[in-house]
Amino acid sequence: MIYIRNLSSNNEILLLLKELLNHNIDLCKKILKYKNEYEISENRIYYLDRYEKIAKEHYYLHKNHENKFSFIHDTKHYVLKKDFKLDFYNYTGISYQTIELIHELIKLKNKKDCIEQLNYEDKLYSLLSIKIANEMNNRKEFI
Numbered sequence: 001m002i003y004i005r006n007l008s009s010n011n012e013i014l015l016l017l018k019e020l021l022n023h024n025i026d027l028c029k030k031i032l033k034y035k036n037e038y039e040i041s042e043n044r045i046y047y048l049d050r051y052e053k054i055a056k057e058h059y060y061l062h063k064n065h066e067n068k069f070s071f072i073h074d075t076k077h078y079v080l081k082k083d084f085k086l087d088f089y090n091y092t093g094i095s096y097q098t099i100e101l102i103h104e105l106i107k108l109k110n111k112k113d114c115i116e117q118l119n120y121e122d123k124l125y126s127l128l129s130i131k132i133a134n135e136m137n138n139r140k141e142f143i
Contacts, residue, residue: 010036057088061096070097070132072124080135095132101125 007015010032017028061083068084081097083089088096105125108118 053091054088057085057091058096058099061085061088062100065096065100069100070128070135072128075124078128078131080131082135089136095129095136097132098129101129 013035014028014032017031018025021027065084068081070078070080072078083095083097088094102125105118105122108114108121
């Protein structure tokens with residue numbers, strides 16, 4: 001059996017352009033070069049925008065959330081605080097506090113003998129996360 005590799009998207013475009021431009025390979029290659037440069041530029045703009053609106057905002061919130069974070073007082077009482085700066089939430093629909101809770105669980109998971117603690121805190125953090133989401137959405141329903 002002979003293996004035939006699929007054409008890349010550039011090769012497919014090149015074949016189509018050759019037919020359209022009467023086999024003018026130089027012109028086809030220039031068109032492909034401009035297409036690739038444009039895609040690279042667009043991707044750079046897209047990811048810079050994502051960094052500015054999501055990652056950079058989360059880093060700021062992470063560094064500056066002292067005394068502005070919801071927490072579990074005990075298993076029945078929660079202290080809920082809305083995000084103190086809403087740009088991250090408005091853009092993603094997720095409270096940065098929820099992301100921070102997930103990070104805490106990941107840290108626990110990476111420690112060896114913490115399975116019981118991880119399961120316990122996962123349940124508490126899940127409830128806290130839902131309550132934060134309700135608070136952020138101005139809902140009055142609670143679990």
